[in-house]
Amino acid sequence: MYDIIIIGAGPAGLTAAIYGRRANKSVLVLEAKSYGGQIINTLDIENYPANNHISGFDFATNLYNQAKELGAEIVFDKVIEITNNKEVITANNKYNAKAIIIATGSDNRKLGLPNExxxxxxxxxxxxxxxxxxxxxxxxxxxxxxxxxxxxxxxxxxxxxxxxxxxxxxxxxxxxxxxxxxxxxxxxxxxxxxxxxxxxxxxxxxxxxxxxxxxxxxxxxxxxxxxAIGRIPENQNFAKLINLNEAGYIIAGEDCTTNIPGIFVAGDNRTKEVRQLVTATSDGAIAATNAIKYIDNGE
Amino acid sequence: MIEVNKDNFDKEVLQSDKRVLVDFNAEWCGPCKMMKPVLEEISTSNNEIKIVSINVDDEDELASKYNVSSIPCLVLIENGEETNRSIGLISRSDLDSFIGGK
Structure with a gap:
């Protein structure tokens, strides 16, 4: 049993891991592909406060190392489903948590043509x-x-x-x-x-x-x-349990809480106005803080 | 993992006794950098395959010969012939099955 399971090792998920570990919670991060999320495609990040130039790869690698050094466990495995009692089912395993943070981000929207x-x-x-x-x-x-x-x-x-x-x-x-x-x-x-x-x-x-x-x-x-017709949030595997809007985003305000107590959302897959690197990391901090509160209140 | 260019491509890749995995990459490509440590690890642990790296900026002739138009691009070559190709960042398990031919 982990205190917090975070789904997705992008900027939101890894930031949540840092906050979780600093509050001394056990943290498991599950990532389907590779850490960093879509920021690794960015050549030069010029709008992250106090970092006037950093490559997406360096940013992601720094963040990944920071989360690992603080003791977050990071496993590469795809999450298939989560349940109401906070069981996380992956392609290869099953895990249990007191709180879950969904930080799966988004993927390219396709045209939907047969040979695309x-x-x-x-x-x-x-x-x-x-x-x-x-x-x-x-x-x-x-x-x-x-x-x-x-x-x-x-x-x-x-x-x-x-x-x-x-x-x-x-x-x-x-x-x-x-x-x-x-x-x-x-x-x-x-x-x-x-x-x-x-x-x-x-x-x-x-x-x-x-x-x-x-x-x-x-x-x-x-x-x-x-x-370049936009992106689609990667929330399909949670749709049974978590409320999504018409466009597929998890419905949540700035407090990052979902319709299920103890399940939070952070980053680009949440309903929000501004989807930027800085708002993703910000979500990570908020979701983790609220997850910690939820656990400490013994809910 | 060795760096290959147009001068040693024939010898290192086309005439190799082993299967060769060619990693087309570039310095500016973040996803390529993500794959690199994984490829390095496979390169040292798996003797059945030879992994080589080609920088597409320096070797545009090789990149266009193999119709590379997106990187990371991994091309499997056996007896001088392309047998499979993978485009974009892939997970370790997908990479293992790509190499294993599963």
Whole structure:
């Protein structure tokens, strides 16, 4: 029996582990893949207080080592289910806790096209700054209308021969400043009111079929497609027990409590306005503090 | 784990007696750095496979020869032929089954 089981070793989960250990609680962190979460894809973090430049990898590794040095136990295993009496069932084991913190974060939202998965790494990407360099001088497309899509398109416009921006509406949700910068670029073309409806490939991506609202469709030859249509919270395995909103986020306020006493949520998978590194670590501190209170009150 | 470039690629990879796992990576790639210690460990503990590292920034010819467009990218090569490939950060257990061919 652990005092606190934390699901997810990203910034929220590892921060919760630090707070839990410093309050002398036994802490188990369960991680399905690898510590750090999505921050490891960030080249240079420039907005974390008191750290004007740090790579996502260094940030995650420091945090991981800090949690381990304080005595958090970290096991790589995927959580399948949690129960009302705080049993945590993983792919390989079962654990019990007095309190649980769900800090599973989010994953890339996919277009949902049939051959999308098999083309990942063969032209389909969800991270322009990670994979953009492989498309120097080539033609690429970005799908999406938010800030990520606009920033991706700007980044790619400096590398690629041509950048198409495919957006289902005729105006962007993202910042106007980015839109204006893109409009000034000679190699950027906007494709509005359109969805990507087919990925054309032999072994790798050669083009996309784009269908307009009016029903007409056309083929655009591209070697790369960068999908930036948002993220989905990884809460599917908790949906039976924990209340989620329509978009799949765990419903919780700033106190990080869920509908089940003793089960807390921290980080990007919670309903909130601002999803940033600093708000993820902040959630970790709050969720752990409330978990400690819950345990100490003997509830 | 040895660093491979276009000059020793034939000898170290294509003509290797053992199966080779080629790790395409780059200095700026966080997920690649996450995989590195795990690959190092397998490299020293598993004699049946040879693990080599290719820096895609220095070796863009090799990267494009193998159509690498996302890293980390792990390519398994047996008798000079690609037999399997894994793209993106994967867990230790997925890596073990990838190498084991399960």
């Amino acid at each position: 998965d098999e083309l990942i790494g063969k032209g389909v990407s969800y991270c322009a700054t990670c994979d953009g360099a492989f498309f120097k001088g080539k033609d690429v497309a970005v799908v999406g209308g938010g800030n990520t899509a606009l920033e991706d398109a700007l980044y790619l416009s400096n590398l690629a021969n041509k950048v198409y921006i495919i957006h289902r509406r005729d105006e962007f949700r993202g910042e106007e400043k980015s839109v204006n910068l893109l409009k000034e670029k000679d190699n950027v073309e906007f494709v509005f009111n359109s969805n990507v409806t087919k990925l054309i490939s032999d072994d790798k991506l050669n083009g996309i079929e784009v269908t307009n609202k009016d029903g007409s469709s056309k083929t655009i030859d591209v070697n790369g497609l960068f999908i």
